[in-house]
Amino acid sequence: MSKPVQIIDLFSGPGGLGEGFSSCKRNDGSRAYEIAVSIEKDRAAHKTLLLRAFLRQFDEFPPEYYSWIAGRHECPDWKQLYPRQWSTAENEALCAELGRSDTADMLSERIRETKRMAGNGTLLIGGPPCQAYSLAGRSRNAGIRNYKPKDDDRHFLYREYCRVLNELHPAVFVMENVKGMLSSSVEGLAIFEQVVSDLEHAGPGYKLLSLSADLQSDDKPEPKDFVIRAEEYGVPQARHRVIIVGIRLDIAANFTPRLRRQNTDVHVKDMLTGLPRLRSGLSKRDDEYAWHDAVISATEKIGQITREYPGDNIVGFQEELKRVEKQLLATSRAGRSSHLRNPVSKRLEPELAAFLDDPKLFGVSCHETRGHMPTDIARYIYASCFARAEKLSPRSHQFPDILAPNHKNWKTGKFNDRFRVQVGVAPASTVTSHISKDGHFFIHPDPTQCRSLTVREAARLQTFPDNYHFMGNRTEQFVQVGNAVPPFLAWQIAQVLLPIFDNL
Structure with missing residues (x-):
């Protein structure tokens, strides 16, 4: 049985990308990917991330979890009930702000641990904050007196992602962001061109691939080729996002992963x-x-x-x-x-239904108007x-x-x-x-x-499984759902990338 690919998940939010990869199984039923470290600074989103990290320690979720989200009692003290699993989750899901020196030092140590454990079998995923790139965010920023894009650190947090690439040297990375990144600029410098250059030259060097464009293996993707239209891949939502996949140059020659388009929309x-x-x-x-x-x-x-x-x-x-x-x-x-x-x-479609469903579930949470x-x-x-x-x-x-x-x-x-x-x-x-x-x-x-x-209905449209609970108040839950990567799309990406790791 192959060991799970070890993931470092940056800017994790409530864990949409991580959920998709963690749900991917090999043919023998074993878990294909395992999250070694996930980092999120928002406290409510981190609590969601921590809870899910805890649940992944079990082959079957604890019965207390199902009865809690069905509204039958208050949230249990997980640390007291399952101290070992909770401790493992706390070691995995970290509440920290990327871009700070203390976070960088802590993460560097965790990267060294992950490399010792996994060797070549590592993967970096994440989506740097998008507010500075999105069209709505740029419109809001334009209304701020004396706003200077060059002083907005959010434009350059992707460099923290590149810093981790330079330390981890993963076999593959996946970066997600809004379409607005393609047209964003700072003092005349096109942000996307700089991002692509920095990603290509990080660590030992990476070949950047589009998962959706019909290109030959030697073709260099255009910026628009990195845009994935989620509704074309079984997600019931016209969500168009930039997703860049990079494969380390020493192993990139034989792989051209592609997502498989669905024939019909999901309504x-x-x-x-x-x-x-x-x-x-x-x-x-x-x-x-x-x-x-x-x-x-x-x-x-x-x-x-x-x-x-x-x-x-x-x-x-x-x-x-x-x-x-x-x-x-x-x-x-x-x-x-x-x-x-x-x-x-x-x-x-059966795959989507199975992804959403949980036969042991007898009640859902976060369904309130x-x-x-x-x-x-x-x-x-x-x-x-x-x-x-x-x-x-x-x-x-x-x-x-x-x-x-x-x-x-x-x-x-x-x-x-x-x-x-x-x-x-x-x-x-x-x-x-x-x-x-x-x-x-x-x-x-x-x-x-x-x-x-409701939050639950929005989560359905984002393809979160029905057993996924969001922590925090309702406003915080909505923000988490809206900012997430659809897990079902992430699961498909995990599947098409798995042959790369199986052939290392």
Whole structure:
């Protein structure tokens, strides 16, 4: 039996990349990869990372874990119950800030330990923080008085990744980042060109590969070739990210790993199947009766829309609105949270269904709705009914005036998708950390629920297994989910890279 490949995971977040690689098995059922060290500075994300590191110490998760996430009792004291496994997890998942000298010294010692244990069989993974590269982040930075990109350390944290490459000399590395990295620059210097050069010349030298472009082995990838469109690989989300794979030059000649594209998209409604229906909450004076009255008022207002309806299928829209009214009482009694869970959709591809599922799971966590203002609930009902009828989410000019928010830029087109429904018969839009703010970009496709997505639903769209619990408060959980790499995509990457290690 081959030893697991030893992974050092930088800028780990809640562990999306690490989960995908850790879930990859060899044909004999043994674990193909094992995380030696993971590092994350955010405390809530680190707690999630630590919990998952603890659970990976078991062939089968402890029964106390399943009953806890099903809501049957408070979180156990894992250190007291399983001291050896908890200690191992604490040694693996570290809460530290990369770029600091003390972290660098500590990590250098761990790198030496990993090399002594694994020799050639090491892998470096991670995604340096993307706020400075993303289009949204650059827009925010432009509004900051006296902001100077050259003084923003986030532009250059990838160099910490390169520093580890120079020390570890892994057989392979995987770096993930946002598409905005391709167009980001500092004082005229194109960031991506510098990143590529630094990665190629790190350590003994690396050949950089695209996992998605149809290139010959001798072709040098263009910047756009490193962009992976997650929806093409079984992820129910139009998430387009830069993923660079590097193979050490002394072993690179015989390998051209490629991800296998899926023939069909995975739809939002199929991904959310099995999670119980919930009503939204009201931001003030919330109870099922007040909610019932608020939704009745909203449907009556929406029912006045006839000539002003901007779509092509007003009959379908009106039928959806009637369905909301009929199911109103049942929805109001559904409650705002639930740990119940039914089987995942049979329409999912078997590999994805198996990745999400856990036969021992009898309840899920993080499935609780937010409170909304009654005016927003009306917009949610309208938008989701519109999406059911027209198969697309309405833009601002497609909202009737009686539902228009009091925003100065509502009609300017600057924020024309301020309220965005995740259309049930298509992949979701990109799940980002912005979901932690107000949920307007992530409206549930079922108009009878008239709400934004829960953390659990967002995690489903990110392909986290249903037994994956996120620590922290709800805002922190949303941020973790939005910032993560989809684990199912990471699992596929792990599979196509495994032959490299098996042939070392």
